[in-house]
Amino acid sequence: xxxxxxxxxxxxxxxxxxxxxxxxxxxxxxxxxxxxxxxxxxxxxxxxxxxxxxxxxxxxxxxxxxxxxxxxxxxxxxxxxxxxxxxxxxxxxxxxxxxxxxxxxxxxxxxxx
Amino acid sequence: xxxxxxxxxxxxxxxxxxxxxxxxxxxxxxxxxxxxxxxxxxxxxxxxxxxxxxxxxxxxxxxxxxxxxxxxxxxxxxxxxxxxxxxxxxxxxxxxxxxxxxxxxxxxxxxxxxxxxx
Numbered sequence: 001x002x003x004x005x006x007x008x009x010x011x012x013x014x015x016x017x018x019x020x021x022x023x024x025x026x027x028x029x030x031x032x033x034x035x036x037x038x039x040x041x042x043x044x045x046x047x048x049x050x051x052x053x054x055x056x057x058x059x060x061x062x063x064x065x066x067x068x069x070x071x072x073x074x075x076x077x078x079x080x081x082x083x084x085x086x087x088x089x090x091x092x093x094x095x096x097x098x099x100x101x102x103x104x105x106x107x108x109x110x111x112x113x
Numbered sequence: 114x115x116x117x118x119x120x121x122x123x124x125x126x127x128x129x130x131x132x133x134x135x136x137x138x139x140x141x142x143x144x145x146x147x148x149x150x151x152x153x154x155x156x157x158x159x160x161x162x163x164x165x166x167x168x169x170x171x172x173x174x175x176x177x178x179x180x181x182x183x184x185x186x187x188x189x190x191x192x193x194x195x196x197x198x199x200x201x202x203x204x205x206x207x208x209x210x211x212x213x214x215x216x217x218x219x220x221x222x223x224x225x226x227x228x229x230x231x
Contacts, residue, residue, distance in 0.1 A: 043222025
């Protein structure tokens, strides 16, 4: 079993829909949670990050962490065609000697007009 | 800053040939990572360096793969001999241990090298 599990999709939604992307993990030492966005034929870029449990909102994007369930989510409100990309969750230990991130496989999202 | 630079962007080679991928990290970054991405397995960490020293190479699939970082501004990933199952997109990423998002160690990815082994 991988440390981070993510449904690869693909997920296809109409413009304006609310999108929910999720990851589960098994390592209770993970403290830092991130979402990277990867456009086609590009490298991933950091989209949002959250420490420990709770919610964080940035415009149309909301990241949630539920450490008791080992479950993280990314919500996209009023989705736009420009949101079409692959979304990868990533996690890190607090005590880790920096650097190492554990990535999910990524969920491919298409938002059609 | 130009970001992480990788070359070549595309590589097509025949089975058995040696392949060398190159990476120039962002100036001042002290961590460098090599990843491989496929549809089946997603993004896999192969090896990472801190201050030019390899820290964890447990993701390197086998002895055919080797990586070096001779200085802070250059790294190579070599596959010898290459096999069709090595076909993937290889990413290099770098990060800085004490950036504004220090605890998250944001990784900055290059555009990737798309490798096809025939």
